[in-house]
Amino acid sequence: MRDENKRIRILLAKPGLDGHDRGVRLVARALRDAAFEVIFLGLRVTPAQIVQSAIQEDVDLIGLSVFSGGHMTLVPRILHALGESGASAVPVVVGGIIPPSDALELKKTGVSHVFGPGCSTSEIISSLRRLASKDEVQEYVTR
Amino acid sequence: MDSRDEEKRIGRAMQEWEKDILEPVITRSPERQERFSTLSGKEVNRLYTPLDVAGKDYLEDLNFPGGYPFTRGVQPTGYRGRLWTRRQVAGFATPEETNRRLRYLLEEGQTGLNLVCDLPTHHQMDSDEPACEGEVGRDGVPLDTLRDMEVVLEGIDIASISTSLITGGAAVMAMFLALARKRNTPFHLLRGTLQNDVLSLYYTVNIPCFPLSLSFRLSTDVIEYCVQNLPHWNPISFVGYQIRETGSSSAQEMAFTLASAIAYTKALIERGLEVDDFAPRFSFFFNAHSDFFEEICKYRAARRLWARIMRERFGARNPRSWLLRYHVQTAGSSLTAQQPLNNVIRTTLQALAAILGGAHSLHTNSMDEAYSLPSEQAVRTALRIQQVIAHESGVTHTVDPLGGSFFVEKLTDELEEEAVEILKEIENRGGMVKAVEEGWVRGQIEDTAYRYNRELEEGDRLVVGVNCCRVEEEEEPLEVFSVDPAHEEHQKRSLEEVRKRRDAGKVEEALGRICREVRGDRNLMPFLVEAAQAYASIGEMREACKA
Numbered sequence: 001m002r003d004e005n006k007r008i009r010i011l012l013a014k015p016g017l018d019g020h021d022r023g024v025r026l027v028a029r030a031l032r033d034a035a036f037e038v039i040f041l042g043l044r045v046t047p048a049q050i051v052q053s054a055i056q057e058d059v060d061l062i063g064l065s066v067f068s069g070g071h072m073t074l075v076p077r078i079l080h081a082l083g084e085s086g087a088s089a090v091p092v093v094v095g096g097i098i099p100p101s102d103a104l105e106l107k108k109t110g111v112s113h114v115f116g117p118g119c120s121t122s123e124i125i126s127s128l129r130r131l132a133s134k135d136e137v138q139e140y141v142t143r
Numbered sequence: 144m145d146s147r148d149e150e151k152r153i154g155r156a157m158q159e160w161e162k163d164i165l166e167p168v169i170t171r172s173p174e175r176q177e178r179f180s181t182l183s184g185k186e187v188n189r190l191y192t193p194l195d196v197a198g199k200d201y202l203e204d205l206n207f208p209g210g211y212p213f214t215r216g217v218q219p220t221g222y223r224g225r226l227w228t229r230r231q232v233a234g235f236a237t238p239e240e241t242n243r244r245l246r247y248l249l250e251e252g253q254t255g256l257n258l259v260c261d262l263p264t265h266h267q268m269d270s271d272e273p274a275c276e277g278e279v280g281r282d283g284v285p286l287d288t289l290r291d292m293e294v295v296l297e298g299i300d301i302a303s304i305s306t307s308l309i310t311g312g313a314a315v316m317a318m319f320l321a322l323a324r325k326r327n328t329p330f331h332l333l334r335g336t337l338q339n340d341v342l343s344l345y346y347t348v349n350i351p352c353f354p355l356s357l358s359f360r361l362s363t364d365v366i367e368y369c370v371q372n373l374p375h376w377n378p379i380s381f382v383g384y385q386i387r388e389t390g391s392s393s394a395q396e397m398a399f400t401l402a403s404a405i406a407y408t409k410a411l412i413e414r415g416l417e418v419d420d421f422a423p424r425f426s427f428f429f430n431a432h433s434d435f436f437e438e439i440c441k442y443r444a445a446r447r448l449w450a451r452i453m454r455e456r457f458g459a460r461n462p463r464s465w466l467l468r469y470h471v472q473t474a475g476s477s478l479t480a481q482q483p484l485n486n487v488i489r490t491t492l493q494a495l496a497a498i499l500g501g502a503h504s505l506h507t508n509s510m511d512e513a514y515s516l517p518s519e520q521a522v523r524t525a526l527r528i529q530q531v532i533a534h535e536s537g538v539t540h541t542v543d544p545l546g547g548s549f550f551v552e553k554l555t556d557e558l559e560e561e562a563v564e565i566l567k568e569i570e571n572r573g574g575m576v577k578a579v580e581e582g583w584v585r586g587q588i589e590d591t592a593y594r595y596n597r598e599l600e601e602g603d604r605l606v607v608g609v610n611c612c613r614v615e616e617e618e619e620p621l622e623v624f625s626v627d628p629a630h631e632e633h634q635k636r637s638l639e640e641v642r643k644r645r646d647a648g649k650v651e652e653a654l655g656r657i658c659r660e661v662r663g664d665r666n667l668m669p670f671l672v673e674a675a676q677a678y679a680s681i682g683e684m685r686e687a688c689k690a
Contacts, residue, residue, distance in 0.1 A: 017262040017278050019349030022389050022476075025589060026596055043349055044274075068262060069515060069626065073277025099514045099623045117480040117513045118609045120600050 008132045010061040011054050013041040015074045023095060024065035030121035036128070047081035054082070054090055060132045066096040071106065079110050091131050095119070150197050157192060182434035182604075183392035184594070185557060191549035199552065204447070208542045212450040214443050214555065216501040217466045221542030222533075228504035229529045230307060230470065234259035234284035235516050236630040237637075238294035241284040244519070245299065251523055252530060256335075257506060258295065259283040259309040267312050267352045269682035271635045279631040282516060283309070287638045288678045292318040293325070302328045306335035307380075307470070307504075311344050312352075313361040314684045316369075316378075317671035324676060336377040336426055336470070339365055342403045342575065346585045347385035352685060355580065361667060361688065363410050368668035370421045377426035379407065380470065387430035388476050389585075390592020393441045394558050396430060398565035399584060401449060402575040405566075408457060409574070418457045422464035431493040431502075432474040437558070438493070440551055442469070442500030443543075444559035470504040471497040480513035481608035481617055491528050498532055499545055505529055511623065518624040638680065645678040653677045658690035 010031060014024050021043055028040045039057050041049060054062055062082075066074055075094055082088050094106060095115035103114035112131055115124055179187045188195075199205075206212065209219030218224060231253055233244045245256055261283035263275040270279045270287050279285050284295055292315075296306075301323060308315055316337045323333055341358040344350045351358065362379065369378035383400035391399065404425060411421050429445070431438050450465040459465060473493040478486045487510050494507050507525040509517030517525065533539060545551045572578045579585075598604045605611045653674035660670050667688070674684055 017266055017268075017274065018282075020388075021349060022592055026390075026592060029589075029593055030596075068278060069281040070277045073628070077277075097513065097515070099625075100617075101623065117478075118606075120610075121596065122600055 007035055007037045008061065008128065009037040009039065009057060009059045010063055010128065010132075011039045011041065011050070011057060011059040012063045012065070013045040013050050013053075014043045014065045015045055015047070015050070015078060016066060016068055016070050017044060018066070018068035018070070019043055020067045021065070023067070024063075027063070027065070027095065027121060027124060031125065031128070034125045036125075047078045050078055051081045051085045051087060054087055055085065059090060061128055062090055062092045063128075064092065064094045066094060066098070069097065071096065071098055072102060075106055075111060076109055093128065093131070095124070146197070150194060153193055157194070181393070181437040181554075182432060182595075183394060183437060183591075185394075185437065185554070185561075187550075187554075191553050193549065195549050195553040196556075199556075205546060205552075211454065211462070211465060212447040213466065214447045215543035215546045217446065217468065217503075218501075219542075221501070222498070222539035223542070226533050226539065227498065227502050227529075228255040228305065228470075229253050229526060229533075230255035230257040230504050230506055231522055231526055232257045232259050232309065232472070232506050233522075234261065234309075235282070236280040236284070236626050237634050238284055238286070238291040240280075240630065242295050242297050242299075244522075245295070247519065248522070248526065249299070249304075251526055253526060254304075255504060256296075256299070256304060256306045257309065258306065260312075260315060261285045264315065264681060265310055265312070265350050265352075267314055267681050267685035269680050270631070270638055272682060277628075277631070279634050280626055285634050286315055286318060286681065287634070288641050288680050289318050289321045289325070289675050290637065290641045290678060292322045296322065301326070301335075302332040304334075306333075308335065308337050310338055311341045311350055311358065311362065312681070313339075313365045313668065313671055314675070314681045316365055317668065317675040317684070318681075320668075320672045321675035324672070330373045331375070333373050334375045336380045337365060337369075338382060338428070339379040340382045340403055340407075342406060342579060343382040343386060343400065346579050346582075347382070347389045347588075353688065355576070357688065359410065359576070363407065363414065364666045364668050366407070366411060366421055366424075367414065367416065368666055370416075370424055377424050377468075378421075379424075380426045380428045381407075383427065383429040384472050386588065387432060387474065389588050390476075390595065391588040392591050393432065393434070393437050394561035395565060395588060395591060397441055397445045397448070397558065398562040398569070399575075399588075400427060400429070401445065401452065401562070402566060402569050402578075404449070405452065406575040412457075418453070418459045419461040419464050422453055422457070422459050423461055423466070425468075427467055427469035429469055429471050429502075430474050431471050431497040431500075433477050433489060433493060435492055435496050436551060436554060438496040439500040439545060440554040440558050442471075442497070442502065443546075443551070443555045444562065445469075446501070447555075448559050448562060468503050470506070471500075471502040472506040473497070473508045475508055475512060478508060478510075478513045479606065479608050482614060483510045483513065485608055486510040486513070487524060487528065490525060491532075494528050495532055495536070495538065498538060501543065515624045516626070518622045520622065521624075641678055642680070649677040650674070650679045650683070654679055654683055654687040657684065657687035661688050661690060 091112040093113040205214045208216035262278045264286045339362045341362045366378040369376045381400045381404045383396045386399050387396040446467045449467040453459040453465045473490045507528045509521035509525040511521045657670045
């Protein structure tokens with residue numbers, strides 16, 4: 001049973017070579033202010049690093065930030081690595097410059113949510129809370 | 144009547160105006176907000192009068208354009224002589240595809256090239272390194288070897304058009320020079336700019352392919368080499384644009400950009416160069432954000448401040464050393480994915496601010512860039528913004544048309560004062576390199592970005608289509624551009640072919656020389672150019688520099 005008062009633990013990372021990190025840093029700060037426990041892995045993180053940290057830190061959610069246009073390569077690679085390690089139950093969300101058609105595609109491959117440009121941190125916070133709550137996780141697993 | 148009497152008279156009249164005319168109106172219909180402020184948070188008064196610029200000296204503080212301290216511009220004829228350079232960023236997929244886009248833009252009336260490298264090239268990595276998978280040609284052109292430089296600039300005469308290279312890397316500059324050698328274009332005919340400001344790129348877009356000290360050394364090598372061999376080349380462009388995109392205020396953008404230029408100036412003087420040897424070739428790159436007047440005043444203030452720093456602090460005597468010459472790009476971070484056509488309007492206002500502020504070169508963003516790299520149609524419309532301003536608006540007919548506006552002069556003064564304070568703080572912290580390494584600069588920018596975001600979310604700042612004037616059903620722009628992943632394979636194959644065909648002995652020899660020279664303090668550029676000429680790859684040159 002999940003402790004209702006337990007803080008939501010989220011892993012944030014920026015895969016790929018791109019270094020535009022204004023967005024992910026802003027989100028990290030807003031989530032901390034909203035009492036999330038944020039583990040920010042930083043930039044140029046490999047799929048293996050993400051999987052390892054997600055398991056070690058026992059996170060509730062994984063958030064990936066991609067601005068470079070490489071999301072269709074980078075994100076599936078991470079989902080695959082999570083699956084291989086039996087960690088596919090951890091919901092993955094993506095934020096960045098993602099065209100709507102790609103967002104649909106990403107959701108089909110198992111991404112729980114895509115946050116595009118103009119999305120407010122309060123929208124992100126409430127979506128993540130819903131996602132981390134027990135029901136949503138359950139629903140995600142059985143889907 | 145002397146000016147002090149005049150001020151008293153205006154002051155008294157203003158008090159009367161406030162009491163008799165203003166107060167009844169405000170009582171009847173209060174103003175929309177208690178406080179009005181610029182995008183960066185600077186308070187803006189209801190009204191500006193001669194009292195706000197009292198004590199200013201026209202000749203000392205503004206002067207005529209082309210006269211120190213250049214508040215009104217560095218060209219005595221403004222845009223009446225020559226318009227700004229229309230210079231759209233281009234680079235994607237492969238050198239072949241990018242060459243097609245460059246030629247298209249030239250046909251459509253662009254007057255300068257602005258070539259952006261892809262992420263692997265920014266990091267000085269070869270396209271076939273495993274970490275580059277999925278990133279080749281995504282948001283710039285891959286330049287692995289001289290072969291790619293040859294292809295991307297095929298059919299374009301680099302002696303007759305200016306070329307801007309958007310990258311920090313000395314290796315890309317070396318490839319460009321190797322191309323010039325191969326085409327028998329003398330170096331002294333080359334015009335253009337290498338971004339090269341690794342100090343600013345280090346903390347904004349986080350491109351540390353080397354430890355900062357080595358990056359800094361390579362970038363100063365480029366400057367030294369260019370001022371000695373390429374008299375018309377700008378070997379560095381101080382990157383305020385990325386500082387602003389990371390979330391800074393306008394005064395921070397100005398101060399941190401100038402602080403980087405100061406750090407380079409000190410380093411080059413330490414190498415034994417005279418300030419007048421290199422300062423005339425410095426160039427700058429600023430953002431044009433959405434607050435119209437604040438941006439105009441930022442450029443005017445930066446021009447004055449830089450002139451004073453160069454002349455008074457560094458003792459530069461060549462008037463060309465005092466000139467702030469700069470390129471502007473409209474604010475990418477201001478573009479919205481919501482109702483993307485509105486981005487044309489935003490970009491138009493930003494471009495107009497850049498021109499009223501006196502930009503020498505301009506890139507205007509395309510409406511679809513909150514989704515992807517721009518499509519050909521979108522980039523043409525973006526270029527048309529500049530052409531409409533240039534040929535239809537009439538704002539180019541007189542120099543610094545807003546000079547003398549009480550508000551513009553006051554805001555110019557305030558922004559300059561704020562930047563001066565920030566520059567003092569940086570000095571107190573031991574200079575810009577230290578302030579960057581300690582994370583202080585990035586921290587300051589992050590605080591501003593966070594504050595702005597809160598204002599946005601609390602509705603204190605309105606962005607059309609995002610937190611007001613929304614539509615139910617969002618439409619995608621006409622065409623979302625995408626880079627075919629097949630290009631990556633093509634690029635890898637091209638690199639493989641170059642490796643097979645080149646003279647391996649020559650490459651090894653040239654790389655070996657870089658390895659040896661990097662340990663000494665001779666300028667590395669001649670050795671990098673040699674390696675580029677031998678078709679050494681960018682990744683090989685990186686490894687040699689690390690040796």
